[in-house]
Amino acid sequence: MFASVNSDCIGCGACEAVCPQVFRMNSYEIAEAYTNPVPHDAEESTKAALKSCPTTAIILE
Ligand code: SF4
Numbered sequence: 242m243f244a245s246v247n248s249d250c251i252g253c254g255a256c257e258a259v260c261p262q263v264f265r266m267n268s269y270e271i272a273e274a275y276t277n278p279v280p281h282d283a284e285e286s287t288k289a290a291l292k293s294c295p296t297t298a299i300i301l302e
Pocket residue numbers: 246249250251252253254255256257271272290293294295296298299
């Protein structure tokens with residue numbers, strides 16, 4: 242599984258709070274997926290981060 246964040250991110254920080262193993266805020270206060278491919282033990286929390294996103298900014302492939 243690969244995770245990415247698109248330009249719909251509003252920088253709320255929810256994904257980082259739910260899954261800091263994969264998501265972090267960058268210097269522009271926008272989320273980025275910095276661990277790819279997603280480790281197997283983080284797949285469930287990555288899916289939870291997608292559900293927590295108030296926009297449709299997180300893409301999982
Ligand atoms: S949860 Fe969505 S909107 Fe919030 S920081 Fe993460 S990607 Fe951006």
